[in-house]
Amino acid sequence: MAECTLREAMHYARTSHLDTTCERGDAPVLYMNGWDVFDALPQLWDSNIDQIPGTIQPLTVSENRKLNQANLPQASEEELDDQMVRKARGLCKLFIGAVGAVTRIHQDNSNAHAWLCNIRGRKLYVLCKPSDSSKVAPVATSGSKAHGTKYSGRLDPLDPLAQLSAQRNGLQLFATVLEPGQTILAPDGWWHYAVSLTPTITLMCNFWDRINLFGLHDMFYEHLARVIDTARREQGVGPKVLIADMNATRVTHNPPIEYQTMHSPFVYVRDLPRTDANVLGVLRPSSKDRCIVTIDLEVDGWLRTAEPFDKGQHGWLLAHGGKLGLGVLMQKVSVVNAAQQQLNMMPPAELLKLQKQIAAAGLQVPKAEQPEMY
Ligand SMILES: O=C(O)CCC(=O)C(=O)O
Numbered sequence: 587m588a589e590c591t592l593r594e595a596m597h598y599a600r601t602s603h604l605d606t607t608c609e610r611g612d613a614p615v616l617y618m619n620g621w622d623v624f625d626a627l628p629q630l631w632d633s634n635i636d637q638i639p640g641t642i643q644p645l646t647v648s649e650n651r652k653l654n655q656a657n658l659p660q661a662s663e664e665e666l667d668d669q670m671v672r673k674a675r676g677l678c679k680l681f682i683g684a685v686g687a688v689t690r691i692h693q694d695n696s697n698a699h700a701w702l703c704n705i706r707g708r709k710l711y712v713l714c715k716p717s718d719s720s721k722v723a724p725v726a727t728s729g730s731k732a733h734g735t736k737y738s739g740r741l742d743p744l745d746p747l748a749q750l751s752a753q754r755n756g757l758q759l760f761a762t763v764l765e766p767g768q769t770i771l772a773p774d775g776w777w778h779y780a781v782s783l784t785p786t787i788t789l790m791c792n793f794w795d796r797i798n799l800f801g802l803h804d805m806f807y808e809h810l811a812r813v814i815d816t817a818r819r820e821q822g823v824g825p826k827v828l829i830a831d832m833n834a835t836r837v838t839h840n841p842p843i844e845y846q847t848m849h850s851p852f853v854y855v856r857d858l859p860r861t862d863a864n865v866l867g868v869l870r871p872s873s874k875d876r877c878i879v880t881i882d883l884e885v886d887g888w889l890r891t892a893e894p895f896d897k898g899q900h901g902w903l904l905a906h907g908g909k910l911g912l913g914v915l916m917q918k919v920s921v922v923n924a925a926q927q928q929l930n931m932m933p934p935a936e937l938l939k940l941q942k943q944i945a946a947a948g949l950q951v952p953k954a955e956q957p958e959m960y
Pocket residue numbers: 620681688689694700702709778779780781788790
């Protein structure tokens with residue numbers, strides 16, 4: 587990361603190709619890549635900037651507003667308006683590229699679509715289909731970021747050998763040179779690569795419509811999970827760091843069993859069975875405030891999702907956080923169903939008798955432990 591003024595960055599982008607330092611390999615080509623221009627200069631923001639003419643209906647702002655209202659109802663309308671403007675403008679980034687400045691092939695985070703508008707200069711873009719992912723040789727970068735990319739590929743589309751092997755593997759490369767004033771759309775999951783052929787200025791904006799809205803939800807809940815996680819830790823009420831003892835009791839479930847979340851509004855999915863591990867994402871209630879997850883392996887209080895979570899990684903969920911003061915987060919659906927079934931199958935007279943006995947004893951019908959809400 588290099589620090590410089592905007593004027594210096596512009597000067598560098600305009601002139602760096604005039605000497606041969608980079609060409610000789612004596613210095614890398616620097617790229618001002620993904621500058622939060624509208625956060626830095628909010629006076630330049632105009633709510634029309636992130637609009638897309640035509641049939642695409644971006645839902646980024648309206649859906650974010652709904653998610654905020656549902657999950658953070660204490661915010662006032664003005665606060666919400668302000669947050670939405672910040673959100674929208676934070677998704678638009680500026681790129682100032684010298685000749686040869688490259689953005690390696692990658693997929694955008696959170697299933698976002700992106701439009702990239704070339705304001706100045708000419709840029710070569712190479713795109714590959716999501717279904718060709720394995721041929722792009724994806725490497726997941728560590729952790730997950732709020733913006734930018736989590737998935738980059740090893741493929742260098744300009745390397746003649748890579749082109750040959752792409753041809754042999756049946757990998758389709760879609761290439762175009764973007765002229766000033768032209769915009770390219772990289773839909774959710776499409777791999778994209780860019781190289782500046784002349785000095786360039788590009789505006790990029792991530793957005794979501796009805797096709798990839800789930801990605802926006804994931805991003806929202808993941809962010810919320812992180813904020814809460816951090817706050818809990820800072821206040822000392824969060825989960826203690828628990829290093830998973832991989833020799834601890836392991837139980838394999840074959841066939842896998844189903845659990846449902848008890849935890850509202852979501853449960854974290856971590857990449858390791860440790861409370862301080864990366865949050866891969868969150869499981870959201872899909873219906874009636876609950877979501878069902880299938881589990882194949884248990885290590886102490888941790889459950890591994892049977893289905894790979896978030897682009898191929900298995901996620902770990904805390905099943906019973908009693909020891910950690912977290913309360914019960916998950917419960918076995920099979921157990922709940924079995925108890926319910928017993929009650930359902932009981933003849934009405936017997937059921938009434940049971941209820942009377944319970945009431946006479948001053949007991950309550952046992953309920954699942956109430957989850958801690960956060
Ligand atoms: O350098 C570029 O123009 C591409 C930027 C890009 O692909 C991105 O930010 O997702």
